[in-house]
Amino acid sequence: MGIWSLLPIACGTSAGDRQLPPYLDESVSLEERIEDAMKRMTLEEKIAVLHAQSKFSSRGVPRLGIPELWCTDGPHGIRAEGAWDEWRQAGWTNDSCTAFPALTCLTATWNPAMSALYGRSIGEEARYRDKDVLLGPGVNIYRTPLNGRNFEYMGEDPYLASRMVVPYVQEVQKNGVAACVKHFALNNQESSRHTTDVDVDDRALYEIYLPAFRAAVQEGGAWSVMGSYNLYRGEHGCHNRRLLCDILKGEWGFDGAVISDWGGTHNTEQAIANGLDLEFGTWTNGLSSGAKNAYDSYHLAFPYLDLLRRGVVSESDLDDKVRRVLRLNFRTAMNTRKPFGSLNSPEHLMAARQIACEGIVLLKNEGEILPINPSGVKKIAVIGENAVKMMTVGGGSSSLKARYECSPLEGIVKAVGDRVDVIYERGYIGGLSPMSDGVVAGYDLSESRTADELLVDALTAARTADVVLFFGGLNKNSHQDCEDSDRLSLSLPYDQDRLIRELAQVNRNLVVVNISGNAVSMPWIAEVPAVVQGWYLGSEAGYALSDVLFGKVNPSGKLPFTFPVHLEDNGAHATNSYMPGPGVNRYAEGLFVGYRWHEKQGVAPLFAFGHGLSYTTFEISDVRMDRDRLTKSGSLHLTARLTNTGERSGSEVVQLYIGDEKSSLPRPVKELKGFEKVTLNPGEERTVNFIITPDDLKYYDDEKHAWVVEPGRFTAHVGVSSADIRGTVAFYYDA
Structure with missing residues (x-):
């Protein structure tokens, strides 16, 4: 029985004369469809779409033919089908997937084309399994090498992570599957992850820990974001007003749905007011809580409905949440134009x-x-x-x-x-x-x-x-x-x-x-x-x-994070600000994460950020700019010649770092601002091009709450790792 058999027929019309209601008509704009569906939903139906109905699914609106949403763990492959209300596998025989490399490996390619291939392939597998939301990718910054979940993330540098996450998100979503970028934000350790309250200054927050999320949302167009377990400013990441309302939905204009990490929701009033849209995993222990349905006891379920009925909270927050969940649903489960997927295809195995x-x-x-x-x-x-x-x-x-x-x-x-x-x-x-x-x-x-x-x-x-x-x-x-x-x-x-x-x-x-x-x-x-x-x-x-x-x-990978000689060479540990226990964890190293800390302190790493050898050799020469001054509305064109001086074909990653020679606020010695992976035959050479704009020179001024760039002298460093610079050129910025 299809949707049409469930919908009412207008008086005086036959089945052949039926017209699509606006919310089902894909020729109508997305926002018009959402508003039409909203008008048809009861208060109880609105509440029902905001929380889980099983371990990995949430309810749709059956009366209106709006299907449920199904999530799947990623970000390295589509997880085996699970039991309805348990973590154990369901025992299916047709849910084996292609396992793709961990995201640290993907990022080590330093190749956005590989990220696009990854996203397209895993998106096709999610589509084949009829999943609507892929719980990934993860872009939490590699702050300490002790973090147990670093292998799921994209390294220590915000620029590298930003460039690698965007194609992944875009290609996943071309399959009609939402990428759920996680864990927003500051989830930089696993020990005491539910009870660690992060104290980080705004410069580090905006310059280090947020850029990859922002790129995923504003450039990648991510349809969903997952909140984090940890606290920030005393509020859990899954209902954190500053992170979710002020920054994500306010400053960045995110129009998708915020999904809780499983077990990350702790307070009904905060969940209502502080930006959570879809709640998963709060009490999924069957019916032992004593309720008729354990999922009805979620913070965004009966407790929310009770507050609405008693007039304690307004419906404005409710309607915003429902619009966001419907927008996610219409982009995925309700999208009849999404392509067919595939599972374990030869193409996917070759991509892996x-x-x-x-x-x-x-x-x-x-x-x-x-x-x-x-x-x-x-x-x-x-x-x-x-x-x-x-x-x-x-x-x-x-x-x-x-x-x-x-x-x-x-x-x-x-x-x-x-x-x-x-x-x-x-x-x-x-x-x-x-x-x-x-x-x-x-x-x-x-x-x-x-x-x-x-x-x-x-x-x-x-x-x-x-x-x-x-x-x-x-x-x-x-x-x-x-x-x-x-x-x-x-x-x-x-x-x-x-x-x-x-x-x-x-x-x-x-x-x-x-x-x-x-x-x-x-x-x-x-x-x-x-x-x-x-x-x-x-x-x-x-x-x-x-x-x-x-x-x-011929190997061409480059490290996406620094290998320190000793643990104490890492900024979080040198400042004794890694705290494995519960309580307030102050990020005392500030924005000096990874190679930024090593260069600030003059401590040599075991292997530098961006390091990676080849079976051939490369030479970088003739590093130059078209002029030596950059203006507010202008750009500079930097070029460098890359030559394969060895006897094998191979690929090299030319890396551009920029340093501010004099700043009113502390800044790193240099920061990654561009890279390009180039493949050359023996004896072949190519000119690598970089465009430098004022945005590449900016830092975050926490007093002005704005990105600023100061006039003065800057240096462009071109090399093959943060510690192996092959050429520099100075230039000036004139405001």
């Missing part, structure tokens, strides 16, 4: 592999041990649990039920075939469970050997190999890149540092592949000739890693 390859970062390659030539070796020793452990599962809400996951060991074996003897040793124990989040692991993790026996067996295998590939790092267990828990230190867990050092002593041809979404300390860095940052790469992980390790793909 391409993004993974572009995001892998070659951190060190002393003596050019990489790439490995299979014809030049007879035996490869693969050491480390992360060579076989599934990484598409675990870590919290981003855990996936992938159609398959190619492990690093599997990828290596398939890459070399029977030409090379590949031997494997576990080396350390990071986990024993054969199941994670309802998914059976692809490798038997049971173990009868002791840690010392594992070490001896690993060293024995390494001694006889031509090359040793160690796969370690973190693993999405609690306190190891995982939602709801932060890391306990910067060090590698499970005594991996000892294992790496001993491997280096028995075989100098050692490559360490760090699988993580976070920086780790490397006290053995001088002893190891080659290091690769391998991220969480999704379904095609093993294939992508083998592509890079054996030279089928």
